[in-house]
Amino acid sequence: MSVIKPLKAWKHLLKRPHTIRYPYQEHVDMEGKRLPTEVLRGFHSNDLEKCIGCKMCGMICMNDAISYEEIPELEVEKGKKIRPIIDYGRCCYCGLCTEVCPTGSLKLTPNFKLIDVDREKFRFMPTQLNVKRDDYMVDENAILFSPEEYKEKVKGNK
Amino acid sequence: MKAKEIIGRGEEVHGRLYVKVEKQEVRELIKTLKENKFQHFVMLSCIDWIDDGEFELVYHLWSYEYREHVMISTRIKREGEEMESLHDLFPQIETYEREIKEMYGVNFIGNERLTPFFLEGWPHMPPMRKDFDSKKFIKDVFESIPPVEDEDEGI
Amino acid sequence: MKMKEYELFIGPQHPGITGNMMYHLWVDGDTVVKAECNVGYLHRGFEKLMESRTWMQNIPLVCRICVPDPDVNEMAYSMAVERLMGWREEVPERARYIRTVVLELSRIAAYLMGIGSYAGALGIYTLPQWALGDRDYIMDIFEQLTGARIYHIYIWPGGVRWDMPADLPKLIEKTMKYLEKRLKLYDDVFFKNRIFFDRAVDIGVIPKEKAIEWGVTGPNLRASGHEYDVRRLEPYAAYENIDFDVIHYPELGKFDVLSSGGDAYTRMLVRRLEIEQSISIIRQALKKMPSGEHLLKHPNWFKWEVPPGIAYERVESSKGEYGYMVVSDGGKKPVRVHVRGPSYTHGINVAETILKGANIADVSQILFSLDICPPDIER
């Protein structure tokens, strides 16, 4: 039992705080490794050329978060021109959809940042453009196409 | 298994003693087990076997001394049959019975605290019953509520 | 007119509990005469949801039942499915050890949160700042191991989702060393503090002879003087190969035994001492961890059928005995999954009984010392 010992807490006045001054400083772990690492389960990326539109991801999704949109320009096999659209108002980032993906085109990326006023912005088609590898933050210009916008973009490229 | 010696019946299912009894025998059995060191009442669960038209009530008991788990199972009809309350044997049975009354609609005679527990102002059939279709329910209730649109922009 | 009794509502705004829950108190002067608990603020109907999802789809769902200590849910559910599938003996050895490490890390995180919020309830605001800050280092480990901070979805039936990265044991060891250093400071600031002695001794007593009958489990039961721990009684994961002490009253190590057991003081000390045991378990598990497979081959997830039967599996969580009863009729979906949350008895019957006669000022600390987690009451 002690009355004096609790005052030891005062010695921390002279120590550097362990606070992470986010966003002015990066979130690092004890060994100085930057977080989030690549294993973080964030938003999806999908290689639309590789994807075959098999609907497996939608079947395993218990949250009914995955719907499909037709993109005629992207037909890989005959009749398989649909690509997944993910509703992040339903997604729980469990990654079961990536585990069942037969081609391995659907992946989870460490992107996690999406703040918006509009509820509709949380439903979009994952593409490879969502990933900016050197910086895990979402690139505001590259991400979040609505299906219509994506179609426009694909048309422009061809 | 020690529990089998005490009560003299039951079969081993996945490492636990599973005893099927009539509902009148449950009290006597639990009392015997409690006196013979099965002192930890784990839980009371209810299973809806809709094809048989029956509810299965499972009383789980555990003995810290013998390290054994006993499940005492009894079946009652889905409609119109009641069960005797056993809350005088273990105080926490009262809460489990309260939950089962709310979630399945099984009445327990002798339990005076069968008041609403989790749900407030629930007007429909007990939700854990198999014939309660929750997908249809949310479609009818939550999805039918219209979004609030601002009529004229600019305030 | 002389007023005798009045009613007081505590909650649902986190009433000395990490979660939304309400206590309805009848108070005479400042002594509680009667307490009634009101739950349902977090009821999501998990058991109903699980009946409409397949065996694999339930894994991301179950961990949400207990938020501060999510891994025990995945563990207990996986064990029940393994039992029904007949995989109990086949789970790879390496997976068992990884599971042990994950469960113990999660236990430390939950205890740090419990201790921090308890100290906050006593008005010592240093410890919440420290304990919750230190808990974050464990979250960092989880993030690198499992890919998420809170909901890991890592323990699967038949093993673990992916193998432990080779450089992670180093980070875990570093964190454990740091925690050991910090625990000494916690002792000075809180566990050997005069305020803690004065306020917690003989408050909210669960008597030894009643504890088992009331359904008390876990650290609360051990604080009442019973040496019972599911990790010892029914070993799961790799606990049978690991050497650890079951901390219980009156063996409190370096701390003084001041009360007759079962009070808030002993309950918190048991948690404090179990953090040290968990650190030692993690070290042993990392040392003994063999190499090899980490997951059994699953059947096709869309066609996975589990043989009919009924299984009950229990694990020791930071709150007490966590149990899953899983019933299958041989189909692709479970017929019934019933979760036994430890708080179900602690938060309702036990709390209602021991709050009688308590002072209003002690209500919050009694509830925190029971470490009640409302999501596992109402599921």
Next chain:
Amino acid sequence: MKYEEWSKISRIASKKSLWILHFCTGCGAIEMPPVMTSRFDMERFGMAPMATPRQADVLLITGYLTVKTLKRVIQVYEQMQDPKYVVAFGSCPINGGMYWDSYNTINQLDKYLPVDLYLAGCMPRPEGIINAMMELMEMIEKGEARGWEKYRKNYEKYKKNQEMAFKFGKVEE
């Protein structure tokens, strides 16, 4: 000084001292302690938890809302002083999240309360929470966070929706 100038100054002042109501609902509450305590320390931004709704500015809806909690949340929201802001965390308030087919959780929060800002994640990381708070501050400074005005203007509609949810669809005509 004109009214507009005054209101701008007051907006800048209020953005730097946000009191967050200590009423966390659902699982998102687990990521608030790291943000509030020493590791991420939100007091750097002039934010602190507040126990009473009368003095709070921000209501955080951290996760799913059961119907029983929604009643309390609305009571609390109506007690708060204008201007007040609602930030919704995670998937559940956006479109139901994990519990989209649960009989006891509401799916879309904006049917019952005006939401100023949504934040993705299940659960959002502390960095996400800090970013959302900074975004909210910016919105306050620009005067864009006007959910409370919307609530006042469409009070009847909101009330009707809330009533329908409380009664689980069984509203007597």
